[in-house]
């Protein structure tokens with residue numbers, strides 16, 4: 001079975017991006033990361049394996065993934081977070097520890113008609129406390 005990382009790499013390649021070892025590592029790092037990391041967080045994680053890698057390489061690769069529709073981005077408190085889940089979904093954000101989790105949209109729950117505005121997708125952010133922060 002083909003994993004998400006392999007599909008992303010194949011799509012990036014057909015979008016004309018050269019798959020360097022650094023880019024491959026970045027894609028593998030984000031593909032299964034459900035924590036919605038920032039580019040900075042991914043950069044810091046990969047730096048030990050790729051000491052010569054620049055932040056721009058990380059950012060530009062993530063940006064290319066987002067422009068190809070392979071990831072989505074989430075702006076939270078001024079920081080852009082990257083999300084390997086490109087399907088429309090909502091997020092729950094913990095005010096205690098900053099954890100962000102995906103919430104599947106309930107079928108039929110979306111607003112589809114706003115006068116003077118065409119709704120393409122709906123992204124809600126729920127704020128509260130996660131299990132760990134409650135206890």
Ligand SMILES: [Zn+2]
Pocket residue numbers: 094095096097098099129130131132133
């Ligand atoms: Zn929490």
Ligand SMILES: [Zn+2]
Pocket residue numbers: 036083085089090091101102
């Ligand atoms: Zn998400």
